[in-house]
Amino acid sequence: MKTRTGHVVYLALALAVMTLPLLYKGHGTSPAEIPAVAFVRSGERPVSIIMITGVPERSGVYRIARGSTCQDVINMTLSHMPVTYLPTHIASRVLCDGDVVAIRKGNGEPYEISLGTLAVSQLMLLRISLDPNRMNVTDWEFLPGIGPELARRIVRDRQYNGDFSSFGELERVPGIGPKTLERIKEYFNAYNILK
Known part of the structure; x- marks a missing residue:
């Protein structure tokens, strides 16, 4: 019986040791505690899966409400930040599964936005x-x-x-x-x- 208890204690300690660094870096926080960037929980309404790159602490894969435009995502990602002129055809483009919104900032310059798509290998991994x-x-x-x-x-x-x-x-x-x-x-x- 002592051996089994020892294993349980060992597993609990190992789990705690692996979880603490994630919580410290913000990876273990709940979605309610993270500033959401166009994040929609699945099941609430139809969603598209996109990727945002170039924004520290906000880059990653997101589920956004289907029909969201590039401008919607930029507004949620870069609220109150200067963005270079964005042509209407890019700003109003409705984002689809697998789209990538790449955000770049030069030294002291406004953000620049470009659009792309994920590689097929990434689409396959995300089941898009x-x-x-x-x-x-x-x-x-x-x-x-x-x-x-x-x-x-x-x-x-x-x-x-x-x-x-x-x-x-x-x-x-x-x-x-x-x-x-x-x-x-x-x-x-x-x-x-x-x-």
């Missing part, structure tokens, strides 16, 4: 649906069962025959059959052309 019409050869190679030659064929087919109007239409590419589609289907599940 891939768009087969925006992927390049390297992107396709991340998927199971898709090698360099098949990836080139997929991109070449899309260039000559146009975008894929449905997920099943990938079968028009020589080398892709029902088994390959089944293997990669999970990465395209939320994509609006998946049929």
Whole structure:
């Protein structure tokens, strides 16, 4: 019995030692204690997953309300901070899953904002649906069962025959059959052309 109690005490101490540094650095605080940057808890309303970079203590992956614009995110991230002129087409752009809002500040200069997208490997890790019409050869190679030659064929087919109007239409590419589609289907599940 003493051995079991010793193990429990040892595990409790180990857990405390691992948790304390996280709490000290702010990583173990609850979402209510962290200044929220366009953060929406899942289940409350539809959300998009985006990444913000370049802002100390606020950079990271966020769930934002679907329909939020780049200007909305900037206002929440950089409230009361000077931002260089932001063209209307960027400020009013509705952010989608996988978008990246990169914020840079020069020495004593206002913040500069640029938009980008996450790499396919990051999208896959975050379980964000891939768009087969925006992927390049390297992107396709991340998927199971898709090698360099098949990836080139997929991109070449899309260039000559146009975008894929449905997920099943990938079968028009020589080398892709029902088994390959089944293997990669999970990465395209939320994509609006998946049929």
